[in-house]
Amino acid sequence: MESMDRQKVSSIRCKNFSLSDIVIATNNFDNALIVGRGGFGNVYKGRIPGIQYEVAIKRLHSKSHQGENEFWAEIEMLSQLHYINLVSLIGCCAEDHEMILVYDYMVNGTLRDHLYNHDDIPLSWKQRLKICIGAARGLEYTFIQVQFRESFTET
Numbered sequence: 001m002e003s004m005d006r007q008k009v010s011s012i013r014c015k016n017f018s019l020s021d022i023v024i025a026t027n028n029f030d031n032a033l034i035v036g037r038g039g040f041g042n043v044y045k046g047r048i049p050g051i052q053y054e055v056a057i058k059r060l061h062s063k064s065h066q067g068e069n070e071f072w073a074e075i076e077m078l079s080q081l082h083y084i085n086l087v088s089l090i091g092c093c094a095e096d097h098e099m100i101l102v103y104d105y106m107v108n109g110t111l112r113d114h115l116y117n118h119d120d121i122p123l124s125w126k127q128r129l130k131i132c133i134g135a136a137r138g139l140e141y142t143f144i145q146v147q148f149r150e151s152f153t154e155t
């Protein structure tokens with residue numbers, strides 16, 4: 001399975017990080033570096049050797065078949081989408097039964113935090129409108145790209 005993963009990773013436009021780079025970046029998956037938890041698994045903040053900026057590292061917690069499919073689908077899709085209003089996938093790591101995705105780190109946190117964390121200064125209506133327009137542009141871009149790819153694979 002490992003050699004098949006490598007083949008898949010090298011055939012797509014996404015940087016293939018070694019597990020040792022990820023272990024260095026997350027201080028061996030140190031809980032203190034966890035910045036969030038999603039359906040996919042824990043998300044760590046870290047610095048990968050050779051990369052000057054901080055990254056978000058998502059580690060798949062489940063070994064389920066569905067999780068694996070989701071992992072490859074995310075790589076195939078996001079490695080082809082590049083847009084200012086979409087978080088960029090920098091690379092991935094599929095080694096030693098680990099499935100890890102590496103993204104640009106969003107320093108300002110999530111929109112959810114800004115909307116519901118009452119310690120933060122509330123967003124102004126102008127900021128909210130700007131965010132809505134940005135999100136709509138990101139969705140439109142993604143929708144058009146997916147439609148284009150679907151029609152391309154059908155022909």
Ligand SMILES: Nc1ncnc2c1ncn2[C@@H]1O[C@H](COP(=O)(O)OP(=O)(O)OP(=O)(O)O)[C@@H](O)[C@H]1O
Binds near residue numbers: 041058
């Ligand atoms: N690129 C990122 N930069 C900074 N923090 C992030 C980044 N990606 C995820 N996080 C943090 O990790 C949390 C979980 O993110 P994740 O994308 O795994 O899950 P989700 O979007 O909440 O749900 P799901 O996994 O179901 O899509 C986020 O709420 C956020 O706090």
